[in-house]
Amino acid sequence: MIFDFHAHLMDEHMPGASFWEGLFKTVSVRSGKPADQIATAMKTVWDRTGQKLISQMDLAGVDKCMIMPIDWGLHPAFQNAMNIWDQHLAHRALVDKYPDRIVLFACIDPRRIDANTMLDDAINHLGCVGLKIHPAAGFYPNDDLAYKLYERCEEYKIRVMVHTGPEPNPLYSKYCQPIYMDQVAVDFPELKIILAHAGFEAWVNEAIAVAASSSNVYLDISGWQLMAKHCHIIFPFILFNY
Numbered sequence: 001m002i003f004d005f006h007a008h009l010m011d012e013h014m015p016g017a018s019f020w021e022g023l024f025k026t027v028s029v030r031s032g033k034p035a036d037q038i039a040t041a042m043k044t045v046w047d048r049t050g051q052k053l054i055s056q057m058d059l060a061g062v063d064k065c066m067i068m069p070i071d072w073g074l075h076p077a078f079q080n081a082m083n084i085w086d087q088h089l090a091h092r093a094l095v096d097k098y099p100d101r102i103v104l105f106a107c108i109d110p111r112r113i114d115a116n117t118m119l120d121d122a123i124n125h126l127g128c129v130g131l132k133i134h135p136a137a138g139f140y141p142n143d144d145l146a147y148k149l150y151e152r153c154e155e156y157k158i159r160v161m162v163h164t165g166p167e168p169n170p171l172y173s174k175y176c177q178p179i180y181m182d183q184v185a186v187d188f189p190e191l192k193i194i195l196a197h198a199g200f201e202a203w204v205n206e207a208i209a210v211a212a213s214s215s216n217v218y219l220d221i222s223g224w225q226l227m228a229k230h231c232h233i234i235f236p237f238i239l240f241n242y
Contacts, residue, residue, distance in 0.1 A: 004065040006222035011048040015070035016081030022168035050094035068105035077170040105130040110145040130159040135175035136167040165200030178207035185214035
């Protein structure tokens with residue numbers, strides 16, 4: 001079975017307009033192409049319903065895919081983004097349509113007052129089988145509030161995925177270094193932890209070092225498609241199975 005372990009449904013409102021504005025500008029600078037040209041090209045990946053995703057899975061021979069929303073709602077620049085629970089419901093709709101092919105993770109900012117309740121609801125009512133947290137919203141993944149969610153995940157015996165690697169402005173890249181998960185791996189030895197994107201090219205060696213020293217840490221290499229054409233890097237701790 002081929003299992004793609006990292007995908008999102010996205011459009012102009014999900015995960016938020018500020019992300020797209022920052023991404024268009026960043027890609028423009030790095031590629032030397034006009035931002036409006038980049039925007040036109042990248043908007044073709046917007047896929048609110050997931051039908052493009054299913055078509056791409058069919059073409060690539062992918063049997064299953066894990067999807068999740070992105071919770072940046074507490075970041076000042078994302079106050080007008082789609083409500084995070086509505087994002088969860090949008091993702092759940094694709095699971096309902098393709099229950100044998102789509103698996104759902106929750107994504108919750110641990111700073112939310114009702115974070116634990118949201119996780120309970122995501123697992124018990126939406127059928128989420130794991131949790132992603134995204135530190136680029138403005139928190140360290142080894143903060144005390146994050147620990148409360150990890151404890152809950154241990155109780156449910158579910159996996160935790162944590163974003164690692166730089167993000168475009170106005171998101172905060174400094175919170176996304178893989179090294180912070182070294183402490184979490186030690187403090188939660190029974191928790192299966194996935195470092196999303198393996199730190200990207202900026203912190204890939206750091207991500208490998210954390211995974212190499214922790215039996216409960218795995219690397220996800222989503223987003224490496226373009227970089228893989230130019231890099232020859234060995235990933236000994238890739239998450240191969242679900």
